[in-house]
Amino acid sequence: MKTLKIPEATIIRLSVYSRYLTEVDRKGIITISSGDIAEGVGVSPAQVRKDLAYFGEFGTRGVGYNVKDLRRHILKILGLSVDWNVTLVGLGNLGHALCSYKGFRERGFIITSIFDNDSSKIGTTMNGVEVMPVEQLVEVVKQNRTQIGIISVPVSAAQDITDKLVQAGVQAILNFAPVVLNVPPEIELRNVDLAVNLEVLTFNVGAQRF
Amino acid sequence: MKTLKIPEATIIRLSVYSRYLTEVDRKGIITISSGDIAEGVGVSPAQVRKDLAYFGEFGTRGVGYNVKDLRRHILKILGLSVDWNVTLVGLGNLGHALCSYKGFRERGFIITSIFDNDSSKIGTTMNGVEVMPVEQLVEVVKQNRTQIGIISVPVSAAQDITDKLVQAGVQAILNFAPVVLNVPPEIELRNVDLAVNLEVLTFNVGAQRF
DNA sequence: TAGATTGTTAATCGATTAACAATC
DNA sequence: TAGATTGTTAATCGATTAACAATC
Numbered sequence: 083m084k085t086l087k088i089p090e091a092t093i094i095r096l097s098v099y100s101r102y103l104t105e106v107d108r109k110g111i112i113t114i115s116s117g118d119i120a121e122g123v124g125v126s127p128a129q130v131r132k133d134l135a136y137f138g139e140f141g142t143r144g145v146g147y148n149v150k151d152l153r154r155h156i157l158k159i160l161g162l163s164v165d166w167n168v169t170l171v172g173l174g175n176l177g178h179a180l181c182s183y184k185g186f187r188e189r190g191f192i193i194t195s196i197f198d199n200d201s202s203k204i205g206t207t208m209n210g211v212e213v214m215p216v217e218q219l220v221e222v223v224k225q226n227r228t229q230i231g232i233i234s235v236p237v238s239a240a241q242d243i244t245d246k247l248v249q250a251g252v253q254a255i256l257n258f259a260p261v262v263l264n265v266p267p268e269i270e271l272r273n274v275d276l277a278v279n280l281e282v283l284t285f286n287v288g289a290q291r292f
Numbered sequence: 293m294k295t296l297k298i299p300e301a302t303i304i305r306l307s308v309y310s311r312y313l314t315e316v317d318r319k320g321i322i323t324i325s326s327g328d329i330a331e332g333v334g335v336s337p338a339q340v341r342k343d344l345a346y347f348g349e350f351g352t353r354g355v356g357y358n359v360k361d362l363r364r365h366i367l368k369i370l371g372l373s374v375d376w377n378v379t380l381v382g383l384g385n386l387g388h389a390l391c392s393y394k395g396f397r398e399r400g401f402i403i404t405s406i407f408d409n410d411s412s413k414i415g416t417t418m419n420g421v422e423v424m425p426v427e428q429l430v431e432v433v434k435q436n437r438t439q440i441g442i443i444s445v446p447v448s449a450a451q452d453i454t455d456k457l458v459q460a461g462v463q464a465i466l467n468f469a470p471v472v473l474n475v476p477p478e479i480e481l482r483n484v485d486l487a488v489n490l491e492v493l494t495f496n497v498g499a500q501r502f
Numbered sequence: 503t504a505g506a507t508t509g510t511t512a513a514t515c516g517a518t519t520a521a522c523a524a525t526c
Numbered sequence: 527t528a529g530a531t532t533g534t535t536a537a538t539c540g541a542t543t544a545a546c547a548a549t550c
Contacts, residue, residue, distance in 0.1 A: 089541060093495045097488045101470060115507065123472050127507090128543055135509060143508040144550035161494035168490075179389035185470055185487040230493060254493035260311060260395055262333050270496045272489050277395040278307045279482050280378075283440060283464035284371035285303045286480045299517060325531065337531090338519055345533060353532040354526035 092133045096156050098123050099130065103153035115146035165190045169228045169252070171243050172235030173198040173213055176258055180234055181208045191230070195222055216243070223250035233257045302343045306366050308333050309340065313363035325356035375400045379438045379462070381453050382445030383408040383423055386468055390444060391418045401440070405432055426453070433460035443467045 102122045106114055116130040134140055134152075137159050141147040157163055168191050170177055180186070181193055196208055199216045206213050214222060223231070231247035233240055233255060240259035247255055254270035257263055260278075265271050312332045316324060326340040344350055344362075347369050351357040367373055378401050380387055390396070391403055406418055409426045416423050424432060433441070441457040443450055443465060450469035457465055464480035467473055470488075475481050 087540085090492060091541075093492050094488055096495075097485070097491045098472065102472065117507085126543070128545090131507090131509065132542075139509065141508050142550060143548065144506050146507065159495070160491045161498040162491065166490070166494060175389040175392040179385040180486070182385040183486060185485075186490065189487045189491065191487070191490050229497070230490065253497045256489055256493060262308065262312065270493045272493055274484070274486070274489055275307070275395075276390070276393060276484070277399045277401070278304055279466055279484055280376075280396065280401050280440065281307045281370045281372065281399065282300060282303050283466060283480045283482055284376060285369070287439070287463045288371040297516085301517075327531085336519070338521090341531090341533065342518075349533065351532055352526060353524065354530045356531065 088136050092136060093160070095123070095125060095129070095133050096160060099133070100153055100156040100160065100162075103149055103156070107149045107153060111149055113146045114149050114152070116141070118146075162190050165192050166230055167226060167228045168193045168230045168232060169195045169197065169219075169223050169226075169247075170232045170234065171197045171216070171219065171247070172233060172239070173200070173203050173208065174234060174236075177232075177234035178208070180232060180258075181211075193232075194226055194228060197222075216246070219243075219246050220250045223247065223252060228252055230254045230256065233259055233263075235259060237261045298346050302346060303370070305333070305335060305339070305343050306370060309343070310363055310366040310370070310372075313359055313366070317359045317363060321359055323356045324359050324362070326351070328356075372400050375402050376440055377436060377438045378403045378440045378442060379405045379407065379429075379433050379436075379457075380442045380444065381407045381426070381429065381457070382443060382449070383410070383413050383418065384444060384446075387442075387444035388418070390442060390468075391421075403442075404436055404438060407432075426456070429453075429456050430460040433457065433462060438462055440464045440466065443469055443473075445469060447471045 099119055102119060103114070106122070116127040119130045120127040140152050140155050168186070170181055170193050173181070173196055181196065186193065193209070193211060196211050196213045197216050197219045198204065198213050203213045204215050228250070229252060231252045233243055235243050237259050240257065240261050241263055244255060244263045244265060248265060248269055252269070255265065257271065257273045258276070260275045263271060309329055312329060313324070316332070326337040329340045330337040350362050350365050378396070380391055380403050383391070383406055391406065396403065403419070403421060406421050406423045407426050407429045408414065408423055413423045414425050438460070439462060441462045443453055445453050447469050450467065450471050451473055454465060454467070454473045454475060458475060458479055462479070465475065467481065467483045468486070470485045473481060
């Protein structure tokens, strides 16, 4: 069990490679080189090989990589050879969109419970999943052995929901509320701040100022 | 006009600092140190000072930073002292959520046009903005001098919409379709792939394997 | 074998952290 | 003045790129 630290940028690229390989595989292409992958996703061939080298030797010198095999290997690396049990908390507009997001299910993320505290939503169903009150979160998430929580509640409720998810034993949290959350170190946390993404763009558009 | 390259990570942190300063300002706090900011957002004090140092001297030695001033400075740096004209293309579940997302308007991103090619949506309004057919995109975006395009169409349509946005003269594109888009180098492009974020989490949860 | 392409090492580049002089 | 905290430089750490031997 070597503990080589792997750059997060590498993980993100692996995810992109795997998507590209799915596309290539659909076209019936059997073998692909690091250069082809690089061109398809806009990075350098050396980068592709380096990223893969963290995890093993998947190619054949002089030939390239078998598309199906490499794709399968990457999915395995990312932990996507099994399904993941996900709970979604906060069924506003964004929560609604996330629930219906096909990209999650395609990659094995199954939303198995939904919580909200709006009584008009409780008891309704979204894609066959019943919306439950937040009071039941800890119990239900614990019972389901839910591994991942998605937070799409307002900023004001986000830390409280986080605490409940942690208490219920989730291993990872994807947070869409634009606020810095406190979690114990063993919990994986990622923040997606939609406005920040636009702000990086506006900075760059105006960056000639510096 | 010095051309100091600024790390993207710095820009993302500046955005986080500004949000935190808004919060601190609301509490009526006048002055704040780099250490306080660092603690509030979970980075090191040196990092905060370094990030700010790229853009000027905003603090007072021995004292700290004036909360309101620093916040204003950062917003200026990010290009948020003016409003931005945004078009949204693709009014599916995600597009719908993005349209209603309060965080955009709060930071000065105003969605001024919406396009879709579903005839049942065309002519309806979202937050007072009429949904128009994609055929009118180039003309309307050009006329409005829209600077930013948000893409929330399916993968199959994303490159075509990108080309239309570029043709219409947008400066920046925020893409939610999980596909690598080709744009000319002068166009700022950012991709938000919702599934990738979950995949980084699942990799990390299982990372003890390496 | 000759050509192609990987896997890996070394060199480069870039970002973060630590330390401290400047100064309020 | 003494204590606090910035702004900045130097040291460290980490990631990317370039180069090439290995090998199919």
